[in-house]
Amino acid sequence: MGKWMHDIDRRWLYLLLFLAVALPMLFPSKGGSAVILPETQSFYDTVERVAADPKRRDKLVLLVANFSASTATENLNQYESAMRHVMRHRLKFAIVSFADPQGRELGQQTADKLASQFGYQYGRDYVNWGFKTGDIALNVKALARDIPGTIGKDIKGTPLGQIPVMQGVRGVDDIGLVVETASADTLEYWLAYFRAAGDEPVPLLFSCTAVMAVEAYPFLRSGQIQGMLNGLKGAGEYETLLQSPGFATQVSPSLSWAHFVILFLIALGNLSLFLSRRRAGSRGGA
Amino acid sequence: MDHATPFARVFLLGLFAVIVGMVLWAQSGKRFFIRRIPGLSAIDEAVGRSAEMGRPMLASFGLGGLNAQEGVITLQALAIVSDVAEAAARFGNRVIVPVRIPALMPVAEEALREAYTRGGRPEAFQLDDLMFLSDRQFAYAAGVSGLINREKVASIFLFGTFFAEALIIAENGNRVGAVQVAGTPSTTQVPFFIAACDYVLIGDEFYAATAYLTRQPTLLGAIVGQDIGKAVLLFFILLGVVLTALNVPLVVNLFADQAVPWAEMLRPVAPAAGAGG
Amino acid sequence: MPTERIVVWIAAFCTLGLYSILYRENKVFRFFEHLYIGLGTGYLLYLTWNDTLKPRWWEPMVQEGRWWWACAVPVGLMFYTVYSRKHAWMSRLIFGLFFGLTAGQAFQRYAAVQFPLIRSVVSVPLVNPPEATAPGAYALSPYSAVFNNVLFLAIVVAVMSYFFFSFEQKNKAVASVSKFGRYVLMFAFGAIFGSTIMARLSLLIGRIHFLLHDWLNIAP
Amino acid sequence: MFTPKTGPELWLYIAGALLVSGVLVTSLQLVPGRLRKPLIALVTFLAGLFYIAEFFLPVDPTTRANFLTDYRAPIAQVNQVLLSFAVGVGVYSLLTLHTKNIVRRRQGWGFSVLLLAAMFGILVTGLLKEYRPNPINQAAFSLFFDGGLKSLDAAMFSIVAFYIVSAAYRAFRARSVEATILLVSASLVMLGQVSLGQGLTAGLPTSGFLSNLRVENIREWILTRASTPALLAVELGLGLGALSTSIRLWLSLERGSYFEKDV
Known part of the structure; x- marks a missing residue:
């Protein structure tokens, strides 16, 4: 035996x-009732706090789609919930991807899916900066100082300066919140070159695959990130908090x-x- | 940190001076000691086994590119892979090197040619065995899995930056019964290498590897410099913890992202402000 | 059959084809492996032109009139000197440039990434830890909060001492600290393993859901 | 001179730039052997110096920039464009290997044909989609990309789930102290992260001493209190290792095969 x-x-x-x-x-x-982990709760609370903060709520939210279709099960569900949360509070946002060109399409598909439901209009309420190739560190570093210069044109080829939602958005101080959805350790770039590059630290949220979560706990503890969604489980908990069960809850x-x-x-x-x-x-x- | 704070200038220049100083000292003839790193002695054993079985070896210097995050790791890994290739050349072994980043092909080619020359058999280097496989992470993994199974490799060396494909490669290696040695600073992949490989280098054993293998004075000096750096860090950590317990945030302020005026260095923070911020 | 349906069928065959290596290496796997590498490389060429060279080089040069970008061609071609033994050294010149750019960022990277880590260690409170008074589910008794923080520091110190290389760890105290460090590392690696399992299972769930729902349409 | 040009003047300038830079690059071959290594070292040093000086030099407090800061973006762009030129080196390697396979009718040469066909297929349909956007071209590209590449990516990635099971089955046996530690922490983390596992201890109170025994709290403790400081300490060591390697690279102190070869 x-x-x-x-x-x-x-x-x-x-x-x-x-x-x-x-x-x-x-x-x-029916799946067992989920226990909400504290990092998920503070993810949710941070979005709520930004929406309630008069100094931040008019700034742009960055929904960074640093993932591709291969981790869509985890990341896309997180990304969709985060966008839904942002739309509920009518915050302006930008989609951008530095890690994978698929990110811009997946981001756009998510926006297309949710926009009509929340009455969002491209250009007025949100923008897709597209995918930026090259060394992510250099891109993020440049982004902190000069957003229109680093990004150039949006996904449709319009210069950022001509897009209504981008009016007055110059650099890190015009960003109210960064939500980094990632399948690799791209969080570090935001920590290193963006978060603290402005007058005040920008709140930074991390929604990631369960692998990356382990490495991110030190940053959560040190207060460099304000909240985290841990993989499919985190996505499910977030769906519960938002009271809109989806794929993560189903599986x-x-x-x-x-x-x-x-x-x-x-x-x-x-x-x-x-x-x-x-x-x-x-x-x-x- | 966007630009250096005054303390960062002093601290980083200090580290710079220590490391360069130790390298120069070593180059001028000082012989430094470095302790045994178990995984590395396994390299010769694995190469030897390949030669005995008459089957090829496979060596990868990881999936990292030339950017700030991975560049230095990749070059270090290439140095280790060259050492493997040198040993292979001595044993008259074939070593297959699949590459992910196109820009690294020329560097790898030169490094391997040189390794075979040092191993005494420059003619044994086969350009076809250094192959660009795919820049796509999982296409690379599929290709390497195919190679491992088809070529029935007897030993596998995995050094450098690895991501999720690490386990695909290592499990296929395990299935064909290859001896596997791995070393990576990608901490998230270490557990999988531990589960599937015979020897694994952990953390900055990876950076010590070339020094240990080559006994180059420059590299040994750098390792000693790093050790001194670690001692300095430990000092600051212990000092900082004691001061924090006394509610003096000196060390926290020194390592702050934005310069804290000298006059305010010792001012206690309000309770519950937390770290970082 | 509409394109979407054909795409689903192709995707299902691709998935099953690659999965066949789980049984053993075989011709079907080899077919999809080569297909995969070919598609990957073709797509890389497409992306290189479409996402980098066209918007960042060709259009600035030709549409915006920045003629000096033309200088990038001879410099970029220096990569290819590696194919000529006589000129191979020139490729080192351009690699020297990249090595320099890579290495030069190390100082800022160190300050930006490591300083916060150092801060997070030194600000671990051994006296009056806030966890002892924090409201909510994770509040701890003062004793366990202090215990956790002492343990936290002990682990940092032990693991760091494990990674000293330039002296033999013969001293008994040093040896046992470093042994403790190694045990703790194994504990951490176990945690990573356990956590990663969830990530990998999620992907498998996604794929199987695709097969059962999108392709076969037998699951909700 | 360095102002954008238009029309025929632009093409003239482009041709001139190509010619001048081409001649300059070619004339590098005239550099005598003994000066080549120092030249490479100088290029490396200057390239590194840019970022180092940009970081260390004092900044204007209002703009938080120094005279180098504005060059970050252009340098990033140059870096990116030049690296793109290197893609051909990889493709060349792949092309020669597989053309040889086909020409010499090596075993499995049919797969090489397939590889090259797939490569040109996706490249051509991709470019057609960009330059002649119509539903047919879109659909053709979609077959290659959505049907092929994307699903192959997802399938190969998800295969890790199978391998992780066989690795766990083999490795997680209490053979030694270290293996036992690995086994225990992995199992506890796994229990704590799914609702079925959390259900096991759902009966325990959510506060007070006994709450520490709820599996999700044990998992949380392992991740934040035990594994975090260990990984943090590893990170501190790795940071120094990377810094030290970078310094050696920057000053061309690095040794080892590639760096020692005579040029």
């Missing part, structure tokens, strides 16, 4: 995982079951180790 578990063909593990994800999708059930059972399968397998692996040790022990070996 122990030996069989030890030598188990990994393809059986793969099949088991596939079933753990697929079956809860085919037979939907929560699959996430839970897959975790349990992995935990079960780990337990199985340790059982096999224990059994093989005991067998070795009874034969008099070490």
